[in-house]
Amino acid sequence: MTNSLNDIRHAKSMIFIGSNAPEAHPISMQHILYAKEKNNAPIIVVDPRRTKLAAKGTDYVRIRPGTDAAFMLGLINAIVTNGWEDKEFIRTRVSGYEEMVAVAKDYTPEEVENITGIPASETLRIAELLANNRPTSLTWCMGGTQHHIGSSITRTFCILQLVLGNMGKSGGGTNIFRGHDNVQGATDMGILADTLPAYYGLAEGSWKHWCKVWDVDYEWIAGRFKSKEDMSKPGFTLARWYEGVLGEEKIYQDTPIKALVQWGCGSNSNSQYTRVKRAYDKLDLLVIVDPFPTMAAVACETDNVYLLPSASQYETSGSVSSTSRQIQWRNKVVDPVHNCKDDYQIMELLVKKLGFAEPFYKNIKQLPEDITRELGKGSLTIGYNGQTPERIKLHMENWHTFDVDTLQAIGGPCDGEYYGLPWPCWTEEHPGTPILYDVSKSVAKGGLPFRNRFGDEMKYEASGRVENQLAAKGVCNPGSEVEGGYSEFKDVVPGTNWKTDLSQKTIKDAIARGMAPFGNARARCVVWNFPDQVPIHREPLHTPRPDLIAKYPTFKDKPDHFRVDTRFESEQKPDLVKEFPYVITTGRMVEHMGAGAETRSNQYLAELQPEMYAEINPRLANDLGIRDGSMMTVESPEGAKITVKAFHTERVDEKTIFLPYHFAGILQGKSYADKYPEGTAPYVVGEVGNAVTNYGYDIITQIQATKDGLCKIAKA
């Protein structure tokens, strides 16, 4: 999120694509509705479903699942055609613009209508609405990302905001609402198969940087791996780890996966869940660390499973990063209940048993504060170094001194600082960065230009044009020594750069000179290391519009994609729609969270939402003889079939079936409720929606495509 939830209060318009805040982020609504009431700001909701947010919105645009990129490119084309783009912003702060426009021009309103189902007049009307109501706050969630072209779709969102000049401005920005309470922090901390903490990646230099932070010998860490080469090779992901177990697809490591530790991670969020279940049964060892038994505890029907009862997060303490990049200290309310232990204690027991406690805890004597200090010391790329435990706790103690409109403390011990010291917080004196890429403030006071990350100059393949990637003359933060673009800082301390200089002298020097440590560059419309350098539409793998495959085909199959092959071209079967004529999409409900192990074990929430269901349009349902409240089956092309209650609603159109994904405990009609440890079965069990979500993964991130598959349905 470039801005913050509170900053949406300053928006003059808002557009939400694949985001349903009243269900997924309910309390953000007070800021959204404030902007609607106070600024008369339109709320434009782009979604295949008429969601609760659409009900609160001013403009609802129904879109065919998986065609978001086409609509965005259509909006960009309409804006540029009418001369509504922010010419000065583009001239000074954007690169690859001409190459992008050359691609977007094919997305005429009529073509967009053909792809997305959105009337041509609506594309023009929404484009004009955005042009006349700047700045726009743009938000997406999993509805924008869970597609085989998710990484392209999200780029079109960013490009739209660049074209409108809405970046780096209060009330504007690309404001992705993150899901779980600390998914921002856990991402920042790099629990990811392709990077070390703070997005350092897996290159040798990255390992050496973190080894310095950990104060361990690089050669010792290297010796823990199979080989040095293996250290730089991304691992299996959450989306497809089970392929490493099943042995049904070609894998790219010497051994199958035989053991799984699943720690605070519900299992039925995974698509292709019937395959996931089979993988659990094949494991030699499954260790689940969780306050509640997850679906994995019962899906695994062998004896190879251990449950370790971790305390809830109210029984421990530590910092958490909100969607607004604010870091808050979650104080411990009570000690761990029952025979539970908190996460730190469990980790310590495990690390001691496995024999590497001495190097692992070298800098860590006081838990968890010494860990906060260690992670901050190394996480310079994203400026987690200024938020000391003492500062974070001081903000918590004084949260009442922060202004709701600016998030800045008015007086008191945090005077002038932004709530939660939103990262990057470059030094222990820095107030935090409330809005990313905002050149109206000095860097020392929370301003920033765009980051210089991809060299100073680039020749584009498509056009042959060479372009300087640094910001234009005259564009910089107030007080900047260089009045215009500049490269990232390096060799202030010889042999290091701003990311690797652990003394932080480089960062401090840059800020003293009024400049950003990471340089001052342009935001890119052309990403030369992606398969689609400028994002385009590609038809979903399982498409209800096979006539569009020829013009908008998917990618070639991708070998060794996080250690397993991913099918694209060979999976895009034009005839599939004949047998599976309906689009299946998934989402959240306010009463449950994620895989639902916690909320389905909460007596109040269980009472509010006790049952799995499928949303179906009444016309479709009546045509098929499926009565409201009766049972229906939903079957995927992969052969999984679930039986759920039909819920007639015009939220969905006649071609779309919606499933909430929070339910578990029943898989393909078989109940696992009696397999939980005695007394721990959740109050509510229901069919796993993800049993029938289809095959499909993003070509860059491998996120699963759960929003645009196909299914067939029948009366049960």
Add this chain to the structure above:
Amino acid sequence: MARSKMKTSSHAGTTSGSRVTLNPKVARRSFLKLSAATAALTGVAMTAKMTTKAQAADKKEPYPGSQTVRTICTYCAVGCGIEAEVHNGVWVRQEIAADHPVSYGGHCCKGAGAIDMVTSPKRLKNPMKKVNGKWTNLTWDQAINEIGDKMLAMREKDGPDSLMFLGSAKVSNEMAYQHRKFAAFWGSNNVDHQARI
């Protein structure tokens, strides 16, 4: 019996009379004030950081001397404030955080029931493993020793990549960081979490 209270989707068409999970007369406001089942939380020491004394008039009774802990909701990434009332080491009530700069006194139905995360009878209570298909309690020492021995044997025989480690978006930054650090020290990049999907 918990099982008799379970509502499954195979019970289609049943009337609301079968929804027996809790007393429907319990109104939302009362639910906020519901006191926890103290019996389930015996003898826990009070180590939490206390920030302010409970002040609201309706909090004076029945928990004299209780203290309020400012903490953060564990559900979504909005990051709402929660004021937890703690009495003799037991979380007894929760209040909205009216002056939290983001949530500003707002709570959704999940956050309003945060206390249930601690008091839910459905919590796992002991380390367990399955023996001949039956769940069996273990001590922590037994559990860690057995798991550790199996992991070490597997590492010896099949190498570090035979382990997949799925960490969490529901733990603190400090713990998330340790999840990644653990994989590094174990010697594999087979590590990931919810943000991937």
